[in-house]
Amino acid sequence: MKKEKKSVKTAENTLPSAVKKTERELPFYVVKRGDAEQTFGRAALIRASAIVIALLLCGIATIFVTGDNPISIYATMFKGAFGDAHNLWKTLQDLAILLCVSLAVTPAFKMRFWNTGAEGQVLISALATAMCMFYFGGAVPTPVLMLIMVAGSVLAGVIWAVIPAIFKAFWGTNETLFTLMMNYVAIQLVEVFLKVADKSGSNTVGPSLLKHGWFPELFGQKYLLNILIVAVLTVLVYIYLKYSKHGYEISVVGESENTARYIGVNVKKVIIRTMVVSGALCGVAGLLLVAGTSHSIDSNLVGGRGFTAIMVSWLAKFNPLMMVLTTLLLVFLNRGSAEVTTKFGLNTAYSEILTGVILFFIIGCEFFIQYKIVANRSHKLFKKKGGSENV
């Protein structure tokens, strides 16, 4: 970041003098790269180097804060994420949930529908799951309860996602702001449930109140079922986006709504249908969170995953298979830096700083994939330099 900033600053610093001499001509200009230039290898190389630089910078910052030596810091981070069986399962579980939310936001994003409301959509389906467990738990046999829970959570996610979609489709209501506001309505609805369900005034409704409808353990592993479900979903979403007619329509609407209309795609229908898919996937994430993981609910259950998912999906360029990698990166950072902060008795928010820095780098490096900076040959700066070199 610092290096990039400096180079731009120097370019800007030369601006005032350049303005006087060559009528607002900059020594460099930016050109968009053609499709032929956008090779997979080049893009991967740029992204990888951005991540490496960011990790190095984070390492330096961590040395500064903790005073530990760098190798030991990376070792601690690695230990925290993959150190033993327990940590490994926890990392895989975190990965599964975040990946599930990321899969959920992806179809809408590919359509350029900026759904910032995944947080609320997941939370409201978590609430629906918890309510099913609370009110029907013990009253109906477990298989029936499971079915009710699945139906309830998916329905809740769909409702929460489809309301903004309808308004966007028919009246062009700004979806970014609409979905953002829906998050906080969902949070407060959860608060209402907490007050109703637990009269003691605590801030969570825990496993002691939600006794029924837990996901079964597979082969003695608590989280295996979650992980398998998300793995299947990943492949399904990949196929849906890449090989189905729906997926094709989504990408056309995303590229240009006018083109879509011209070739006979019903844009309104596509917007609403895609958000239904998005909401349903959020519903699954909410179900996995409550029934498969925490067996409890509080208003911070989703913990910002809805927002992180947006970045995961965007970083992977909306490719579900690539998203496994980007999710792994973020989860590794989160779990790893949590280990570092506990070791040194620091505040756990440190991981958010690191995540932020890495994201800035990856966001920034997209520029170098999409555009190139070309020297302005006619500029005085180069003429002088070139002239002296020639002589």
Added chain:
Amino acid sequence: MFDLISQFIQRAILQGTPLLFGSTGEIITEKSGNLNLGIPGIMYMGGISGVIGGFFYQQSVRIVNPVLAILIPLVCALAGSLLASLIYCFLTITLKANQNVTGLALTTFGVGFGNFFGGSLIKLVDSDVPSIALTKIAKVYKTTLPFAQWLEDSDSLPLQILEWFCKTFLSYGFMVYLAVVVALIAAVLLKKTRMGLHLRAVGENPATADAAGINVTKYKYFATCIGGMIAGLGGLYYVMDYTNGVWSNNGFGDRGWLAIALVIFATWKPNFAILGSYLFGALYILFNYIEGASMEIIPVLKMLPYLVTILVLIFVSMRKKRENQPPASLGLSYFREER
């Protein structure tokens, strides 16, 4: 009865002031076409930067100098939020990155930054104080106009009314008035000056503005940075005035998002944001004043600002009245050669 109303108005104004700072900043930013979802993070950055500056100042001197006690945290808060805004500007304007993603990343970063330094500052500098409590500095920030005290216990009715008025509207720290003044200045600048016209042009259609000879990059940078700095003051106000200089992690809560909601509620007009912020502030504390309110009513009331905002958003988009719309190029990066 009058005392109760006075108290209610006071608390609503205190509660609304951080929102007013945040939304004024965000309105200026959005008018340039930048949808800065990093505002919650920037407000945290502003708050914690002020706290760090104030903490070192209070630790280094025995008796605080009132002028320095105000200036040091203020300058630090402005610098912190400026830095955060510059990150956003550099990524979205110079590197043309996606604004939503950048903003959310900035919020992650800023909130983490605030909570980390708020939670670990004492440990990092090996200080022996138990917690960050900038009470001396907060006292300076909370210095109020003395009119209400002068008029206390007066017996004639006009004087009593005057006292009530002074108590209700003239007994705040300077930052409460600063918020109103900044919002009014922003409203006039946006609506009445050439600069405001240019800024709005950039937000509506940057290509046209560029063709008219307006430096789009410069306007976007300035608007976003100044907007961010104003929002950062909201964070500073919250710690120095509202919580008496005591930093608590995540104490600021969802006020940053509420400020973004307020932008819509005020339909991108800073003068409307003044009333809107006090209204949202009032909704935030209303449950204290409802007799026999059960516990469940609190979240329902807290939900109201967001529901009202959604309704305004829907209403505005359905009516399609020109002057109430979001800036047309909101959320889009501008690249000259892509016209």
